[in-house]
Amino acid sequence: MPFRIILKRLVVTLGVAIGVSVVPTAVQAAGSDTPTRIVVGFAAGGALDIFARTLAEKLRVSLNTPVVVENRPGASARLALDTVRRSAADGKTILISPAPPFTIFPLTYKQLPYDPDKDLVPVAYLADVPLVASTGANQPYRTMQEYLAWVKRQPSKGGVGLVTLGGTIHFGVLTLGKEIGVPLLPTAYRGAVMMLTDEIGGTLPLGIDAVGGQMELYRAGKIRFLGVTGTKRTSLLPDVPTLAESGAPGFESASGWYSAFVAAGTPAETVGRLEKAMLEAIRTPDVRDKMAALGMEMNGQSGAALRKMIQAQRAQWKPVVEASGFTASD
Known part of the structure; x- marks a missing residue:
């Protein structure tokens, strides 16, 4: 399925309605x-x-x-x-x-x-409302453990995408950065579509947002899921481990x-x-x-x-x- 069509459907899923x-x-x-x-x-x-x-x-x-x-x-x-x-x-x-x-x-x-x-x-x-950490399919890491090892080697690339500063994901990112000794930087986007575009393009190493808004790109093989927020796996993605399971603490109470x-x-x-x-x-x-x-x-x-x-x-x-x-x- 063309990437442009996937993003168009994603906008509908996210319910982007401005000035309505x-x-x-x-x-x-x-x-x-x-x-x-x-x-x-x-x-x-x-x-x-x-x-x-x-x-x-x-x-x-x-x-x-x-x-x-x-x-x-x-x-x-x-x-x-x-x-x-x-x-x-x-x-x-x-x-x-x-x-x-x-x-x-x-x-x-x-x-x-x-x-x-x-x-x-x-x-x-x-x-x-479970949230999931995702990355572009072309990135060299396939799991959260591999991402953590990668970002420790390249701390200057510690930007983590999210759509709202001042929320639980923001503070979860800060907590994780402190735990692993890397100054992870919460990076706010005006919407999930822009964040996911940068993930797929390779300019954003990691992003975290709601599961529902990312599923089409995941099914299309454009992004990978590395871990979900919360204390247990979600039935929506039973094969994806929690971030805590994957050695990334700080997100246990971050689900919406x-x-x-x-x-x-x-x-x-x-x-x-x-x-x-x-x-x-x-x-x-x-x-x-x-x-x-x-x-x-x-x-x-x-x-x-x-x-x-x-x-x-x-x-x-x-x-x-x-x-x-x-x-x-x-």
Whole structure:
């Protein structure tokens, strides 16, 4: 398949939608006249948007109410968070958020307009988004161990591509560099397509991004996968070892995730009802299979477990962020 066509498909997979005005999609159903809103911080067409709309179809039936998906892109998903925290505490407005606003942003921003522990209530941990380290197929190393040996011999070539500075991959790269004694440099790209183009062209030795956005190039033999983030192998790539398995520590808590939240003050009974409905939805085979094609693994944990995980991940990253001296700004 021509490289140009592969990249075109990759753009679609990543849901690159710039300057698109999105009208929420209502799901018609019997029940309450007031629809439940699922708010996401990204434009329509991306993986999270598709996930939210798939979930909305399930909730329409289980909650017996209309459900709409409202796209509020901007400020790295913080606009969506702000919409939900200001909403009525009745469970009718649900945020589906990635990890950073709750785990990393409280460490990297000097001041946030919200309190991640007080302004929202965790409802359910829904999905994992595994990330994978990749390299161009023409590079001399075929495994992460070989890459580490190579970069130790050529420390001036320690650039590692990523699409966002100030995220877990950024700090994972710094951790790994410290462990192996090589000043690895997190190198930000404006998008995964640009990063992968440089990998294939041989100008970027290593890049790390979501599995879903790299699969077509991997299947086409344009890139190699060297290791996945997390503490265990992903079912999406069962033959690819974790980075930790391959001697590259620092990425055990670097995988992305999507979870649900509602405004503080929402009655516990309402939160419990939403938790039950959402966990039932993501455990259905059709949701699991559809999201696997987009690089997600359905997880399914309670709101209480989600709260504990957020605290644990924040505590883990705090000394790394502080040692880096990195601060975020818009």
